[in-house]
Every structure is written in C-alpha cells, then in structure tokens.
Amino acid sequence: MASTLGVLEALLRNPGAIATKLEVKQLLKALLKRPGAITSASEAKQLHAQILKHNPSSPLYTSTAICVYSNFKLLNQSLLLFKTLQSPPSLAYKSIIKCYAVNGRFVESLASFVDMRASGNTPDHSVFPSVLKACAFLLDLRLGEAVHGCIIRLGMDVHLITGNALINMYAKLQTDSSVKKVFETMTTRDIISWNTVIAGNAQNGLHEDALAMVREMGGAGLKPDIFTLSAILPIFAQYVDVDKGREIHGYVIRYGFDKDLYVASSLINMYSRCARVEDSIRVFKITRQRDTISWNSVIAGCVQNGMFDEGLRLFRQMLKDNVIPGSVSFSSIMPACAHLTTLNLGKQLHGYIMRCGFDDNVFISSSLVDMYAKCGHIRTAGWIFGGIKGRDMVSWTAMIMGCALHGYAEDAISLFEQMKLEGIRPNHVAITAILTACSHAGMIDEGRRYFDRMTEEYGIRPGLEHYAAMADLYSRKGKLNDAYQLISTMTTPTGTIWSLLLSACRVHKNVDLAEKVASKIFEVDPENIGARVLLSNIYANDGRWKEAAKVRMTMRNMGIRKNPACSWIEVKNKIHTFIADDKSHPLHDEINIALCELQEKMELAGYVADTSEVLHDVDDEQKKYLLYGHSERRAIAFGIMSTPAGTTIRVIKNIRICVDCHTAIKLISKIVGREIVVRDNSRFHHFRDGECSCGEYW
C-alpha cells in the first residue's frame, strides 16, 4: 500500500510525470479501497485527470472519482461525472446522495435515493444518515418512516450513527414517541444519542423529560458536554429560571466550556430572557471568539430589555468589528429605532436592509412597519405592509397598532377583520392593538364587544394590557365610573392601570374620584411619581393650591422628583430637545420672536388662551406666558424656522399634549400651511389645515 501511495503522491505533486500504465492501474485500485487518501480538492481533480487519461469508461473508476469529489462537497464536478454513467453503481449513488445532502439540496438527495432503490442497488449505513437528514429537513414524515422501514429490513437499525440520525429526524418531525422507541431499541448509544434525544425533548416542550435525561446520563457513564448544555439552557431561559441557569453557568466554567460559541450564546440569551442584561453583556464581553449569533444575542437582549442605546452602540461596534450583520441582526435592532423614534437611523438601516436583499424577510418588514408607524410615517408603514408577501399575525398586528396609534380606528378594525378572514388567529397582542384602536377613537361599543368576546372567540383570557386598554377607553370617554367598576373586577389591579383613570379624573375634573383612585395607587405603589404629580395637578386645577402643595411636599420628603416635560425634533440629523422655560437653546431668542409673531396671527384667527391648563398659582397674564413657553410649541417654532416651506414638522413629546397647545397647533398648521405631526406619550396627532386627526379625542 505504502509504495502505491508513494506513486500517487509523486503523481499528484507532478501530474506531468510519466507513470507506467501498471503504476496508474495499481494506484487507482488502491484508491478504490481508500478514497480518503486524497486530501484536497486539487488532488481530487488530478485523480480525475488520471482516470480520464487511462480508463475513462470504467464505471468503477468514475464512481471513485465521484466519491472523492463528493468528499470535498464538489457537487458540480460529481454531477458531471454521475451523468456520464448509464447505470450508476452503488458507490456512485451513495456519493451523489451524500453530496446533494451536504450541499443542502435535500429534494435531489431524496430523489437520488429513490432512483437508487429503483435501480436495485442496496443502500447501506453510509447513506442512511444523509437520507434521514433530508427527510428531517423537508419535514417529510411519510418518506422518513418508509426509510426507517427499509433500515429495519436491512437490519441497519442497530447501527449507531443511523440510529442517531433516526432520533434526530423524529425529533425534528416532533414525533416524540418514535424518538423514544428508537433510543430504547438501540443496542449501543453514545453521547450524541443522548444529546439528540435531550435536544429534541427540549425543543418539543418536553422540558421535564429533557432534564431527567440529563440526570440519567451519568448512570450511562456520560457527562454533559457543550451540546447538552446548549440544549437545556433555553429551557431555563423560557422559564425565566435564572437560579438554575446560573447553576449551569457554574458547571460551564468548571469544565472550561465557556470558550464555546454555542454555550456562550445560550448563556447570553438565558440571562437576557431573565432580565439580567448586565450578566449577559458580561458573558458576551469575555467571549473571545464572537460570531454574528453571539452579537445578535447580546443586541437582542439589550433591545428587549429596553436598553435601546446600548443595543445600538453594540450594533455599531459589531459593524466596526467587521462582523457582517444577518437578517436577524436587523430584526433585532429595528425595534430600538421604533422605541426611540429615531427615524433617520431607521431609514439608514432600511437602506442597508435593501442593499443586503433582506427586505422580503417578513420579520424585518414587520419591524419596519412598526418603526415607520411609531416614527409618524404611517403611510410608509402602510406601503411596506402592502408589499409583504406571506404576512403573518405579527405583520398584521404591527399595522393594526400603527393605525391605532394614529387614530385610524376604522382602518384598524377593517385590517383586523381582514386578517381573520385570511384565517389568521389573533393573539393577545393583536387583541391589545384592536382595543387600543377603539380606545383612541372613543369607540366604546366596539371595544366592549372585542373585550367581551376575546375569551370565547379566540381563547384568550384578558390580561393586564387588555384591562388597561379598556380602562383607557372608558376613561377617555369620561365614563369614569365604568372604568372604576372594570378595574375593580381585576384580581390585582396595578398602579399603572389606576393611573389611567386618575389622568381621566384630571381631564374630566372629578376631584372626589381622583382622591379615591390616588389612595388605591399609593396602596400598591407608594413611589408612583406620575400619580402624585397628577393628584397635585388635579388639586391645582380645582384651585385647591394648599392640597396641591401638600402633595408636592410629600414628594419632596420622599425624595422623589418628577421628570420635566420635554419635546424634541430632528432637524438635519440632529435632535433638538426643548424643556419648558429652558433658555439654553442657541436660537432661544429667535424662537421667542417667532412664537410672538405666531401668537399675533393666532389671535387674529380667534385664538384665546385656555389658561385653565396652567397649574401654577399665578395671574392670567403670567399663565399666558407660561403656556406659550410649552416645549412642543417651541420645538414647532424651531422646526418652522429651520426647514424649507412645506416640510412636515415632526415633534415628539414625553407627556400628553395639553388642550391649549392642541388648539394652538391646529391654528399654527393652518397659518404656516404645514402638516405638523406630534407624538405624545400615548398617540399621534396629525395637524393639517386647522384640523387634527384625533378629532379632539385623546
């Protein structure tokens, strides 16, 4: 053998060297027995050349060449040779089946397997794993079972690797009973057998079984390895069981598995699912080797836990480190743009997405719909939504919620009904979206109907978010007692839900109920800043300055401070922030002059300041002055000054817009002939030609 291989080596190193026919023949013969002696693709090509030169018509030699090519995954070369064979021998079939499979061409792989059977060639242990993998990938249970039958008839079911492949196939096809049966009938099992069953159980929701098997492994003399650990970590992520997750982390460190990319990604994911972003970032930072998946895991972790800026920072860092973002990277980061309403960044990412050709990905396009809707571009959102092929419930929900936030309740309802007609069942988020739509349009009856029917029609029990939407609906409409009744039926109403009612008490000036509601809030959430501010404002609004002062005093004694009201606007890629009465903007004086001019024009158009919204104990003239210092007006004035005529002005405010500003902005939109879009903390207002899309309802 050694001398034959010596000839081979010489030949391969110098294909021009003259070899005797005998030598070549011996060489090829040796190779028939040991195709593995060829160690590179170029050697494979040399071999092919020798065959063409000396024995081009031998099916056996051709098959050997196919086998060698397929070992290097060279599908095209294998196919060219395969097609020259009239009746391919077993080796040729086996090689081409495997070669198709390793190239992900599972349909062709299975077709070749069928051909092989039809031609009367008997498959063996070397080919079943590829065939079973193809069945698993194509989710073809019937063919898989047929192959299994064939395996049993040939007595191959005791073969370890074939058995493992069978387990894997049944696990992927979620036929857990077959997984168990195959595992139990196997005469020898290795760690892969165990891991495959464990991973299958974990992914098919049989969490207890998976964990029990991890414990049993020890009895078989096997220790959990990186595969075992990355299979069970997602269980603790799903159960938000950080203690168990940490235990595994300890084990990982003891055995030095923390260098493994898969384990690290699973740990990052586990910690972020358990809301321990700091821990997940720590794991990420000590992971030396990083791939797109570990980056995606940590970025998604930040974004899902509300750390949007950190998520964006990491995303930029990933690009800087020359890690190519995949489609998952974009669908992970896009919600950060939606939440931060950073339209410009969102648009840049959208461009990047299109250049990568990811714009037909339903995850990404749904996140784009959400981002554009939340950034005020509901039409762009609708346009993207219209182009989504194979919309799923999430795409519909993003669009429905977008319409809801913009006050287009009719559109939201018709989308919701259309979605159901297409056979898509709404989940709890979709229900929240439709209730939000009703809430923002004051559609009490429709809202009530969706709420009452959600359990029997969709099998979804009302959760916090649904109660919140309903409480909001009643509250905005002034049905304060209905809201109170509804909230009281909840087993554990939260401070947030009561606060919705409290803010309605302010709008509808119901001080008595406000006091009752406020005490409920302080019971469950004594630190609730918003509620204390609201209560103080309610007193002030009623002229009860003493009580108002008392609430503020309590707040100060408790050491809590409210966040100032502010508005911001993006002009030429820069975000300008305005806080009421803050004079720090470089164009402060110019903005004031512009506001004065606007004020005069507004008064000519019949504007009278509604000073009831000013909750300071000062005279009327002073109140008027305070009103026009409101942050959203200054942001709008700045926007008008610094953008070309006709440009839409987009402003974001961190609290709900006040009645007087709402009236003022309507007039301003008419005076300057611009569309002004204001997003407050609850919805969008589109001001155009003296009207607002909210129809005076917010």
Place this chain on the structure above:
DNA sequence: TTGTCCGAGG
C-alpha cells in the same frame, strides 16, 4: 456517517 445558539408586534 449523526447532534447545538440568536430574531418581529403591546
């Protein structure tokens, strides 16, 4: 010749 990790909507 078999097996692992990440993703959208409130």
